[in-house]
Amino acid sequence: MGTIMIVEDDVKITQLLKAHIEKYGYQAVVTTDFTQVLQQFKRISPDLVLLDVNLPKFDGYYWCRQIRSISTCPILFISAREGKMEQVMALEYGADDYITKPFHYEVVMAKIGSLLRRAYGSYAKQGERTITAEGLTLYPERLQLSLNGKSVELGQKEAALIEALMERQMRVVSRERLLEKLWDDQHFIDDNTLNVYVTRVRKKLRELGIEEAIETVRGAGYRLKVTWRKEA
Incomplete structure (x- = not known):
C-alpha cells in the first residue's frame, strides 16, 4: 500500500x-x-x-x-x-x-x-491535465504553473488551491470549498492554515510577474482576478 x-x-x-x-x-x-x-x-x-x-x-x-x-x-x-x-x-x-x-x-x-x-490514489487524476486562465497554465500532475514561457514549481496543496481558483476564475470561491478541496478531514485543520497556503500561492504568482491576483472577499472567500496583460 x-x-x-x-x-x-x-x-x-x-x-x-x-x-x-x-x-x-x-x-x-x-x-x-x-x-x-x-x-x-x-x-x-x-x-x-x-x-x-x-x-x-x-x-x-x-x-x-x-x-x-x-x-x-x-x-x-x-x-x-x-x-x-x-x-x-x-x-x-x-x-x-x-x-x-x-x-x-x-x-x-x-x-x-x-x-x-x-x-497517488483515488483523488489523483490519470493522464496529463492542464487548466488555463487568460494565459496562465497549471499542470497539476507536474505541480507546475506557467505564464508566457516562465514557470514556477508548486507544492501539492498549492496546486490544488490555484486549481480551485482557476476553475472558477473571477468568481468567489468560499473558504469551505477550498478547505474541502485541500483536506478530506477539514475538521482538524486550523483556520490559519488556509491563509498560509493563500500567501504561498500569491508569492508564486508574483514570481511569474502577477501582482494582486488573488483577492480576499471578506466574509465570503477568495477570487482569482486574471487581469494582467499578456505578452505579445
Whole structure:
C-alpha cells in the first residue's frame, strides 16, 4: 500500500507510530541516523514522510527543505511545538500538514490516508491535465504553473488551491470549498492554515510577474482576478 518514513527521535512514539502504520497495511521505515536523513530518503524513496521538528543535529525544518529540493513526496510534521509560527514555518518550508503532540494515532492515520490519496490514489487524476486562465497554465500532475514561457514549481496543496481558483476564475470561491478541496478531514485543520497556503500561492504568482491576483472577499472567500496583460 505504500512506504512511510518515520523521522522521530522519541523511541516510544516511533514504536507506536510504526505499529499503527503497519496495522493499516503500510510499510514503516524508521530513521536511526539523524545525520543521514536525506540519504535514507533517497535510498528508500518513501511515499510519505512523518517528520518531527526537534531532532538531533539538524531540525525537521532543515530536512524538510532538503527533501523538498528533490521531491514532492507528502510531508506530515508531528511536533510538540504548538505555536502558530512553528506551523507556519513548516508549511513555508514545504510541509503538507502539521500535527501537534500529544495526538490521537487514528488522526495521524487519517491524515496519512488523505495525503496519500491526494498524491497517488483515488483523488489523483490519470493522464496529463492542464487548466488555463487568460494565459496562465497549471499542470497539476507536474505541480507546475506557467505564464508566457516562465514557470514556477508548486507544492501539492498549492496546486490544488490555484486549481480551485482557476476553475472558477473571477468568481468567489468560499473558504469551505477550498478547505474541502485541500483536506478530506477539514475538521482538524486550523483556520490559519488556509491563509498560509493563500500567501504561498500569491508569492508564486508574483514570481511569474502577477501582482494582486488573488483577492480576499471578506466574509465570503477568495477570487482569482486574471487581469494582467499578456505578452505579445
